[in-house]
Amino acid sequence: MFAIxxxxxxxxxxxxxxxxxxxxxxxxxxxxxxxxxxxxFLRNPGAAFGAGAEFTxxxxxxxxxASVVLIVMARKLRDRWWAVAFGFFLxxxxxxxxxxxxxxxxxxxxxxxxxxxxxxxxxxxIADISLNVAAVMIVIRAFQGVGIDGAREERRPKGGDxx
Numbered sequence: 604m605f606a607i608x609x610x611x612x613x614x615x616x617x618x619x620x621x622x623x624x625x626x627x628x629x630x631x632x633x634x635x636x637x638x639x640x641x642x643x644f645l646r647n648p649g650a651a652f653g654a655g656a657e658f659t660x661x662x663x664x665x666x667x668x669a670s671v672v673l674i675v676m677a678r679k680l681r682d683r684w685w686a687v688a689f690g691f692f693l694x695x696x697x698x699x700x701x702x703x704x705x706x707x708x709x710x711x712x713x714x715x716x717x718x719x720x721x722x723x724x725x726x727x728x729i730a731d732i733s734l735n736v737a738a739v740m741i742v743i744r745a746f747q748g749v750g751i752d753g754a755r756e757e758r759r760p761k762g763g764d765x766x
Contacts, residue, residue, distance in 0.1 A: 605677045608690025609697075616698035616729035623718035623728075638722065645726040646706075646714035659703060663711045666700040681753035684744050689751075692737035698730030 627633065627644035634641055649656035673693050680686045699715045706713035717726040748756035 604683055604686040605680055605690045605693075608687050609693040612691060612694035612729065612733050613698050616694065616733065617701065619718070619729050620698075620702065620716040623716055627718055632720065641720045642718050643720040643726050645717045647717045647726070648712075648714045651725075651731065659713075660711045663700060663703045666696045666703070670696050670700070676751065680751050682744070682749055682751060684740060684749070685751045685753075688737045688740035688744065691733045691740065695730040695732075695734030695737060698728070698733065 623642070623644055627642055630644065632641045632643040647656075648659055650658075650662050655662055670693055673689050673696075677686075677689055680689060702715040703713045704710055706716065708714070715728065715730075717728045717731070719728060719732075720726045750756065
């Protein structure tokens, strides 16, 4: 499940970015749903919401390390929810990493293609959505006390063991 989600979401991210570059670059924003969703082309040199533009290399290295760690940890996945979450995370991290490596102005300095815009929200892409979905899924599963191996954490009553 991990690999399937990662490959499908990564592919969707890359295809939508190719289409955005081909059809939106240099154009005025396109209204998809009036007052709700626009297609607005933007090349983002930073991370989420354009933050960290001066740290593109650091962001790239962190994404590479996170991706390797996820792939190594994926061998221990026995829980479908965690597998899907890890797949979304890997797709998002590598989707934006591909832009940073292969897009202008150069390797590890490349700008991420963003094109989706909601009211009062920065422009984003499918990889960003994927990272956020992964984060929510990971938090939920962690609060449920389920490990990546599917084992449930024992919950002790408040106050510990009292006899």
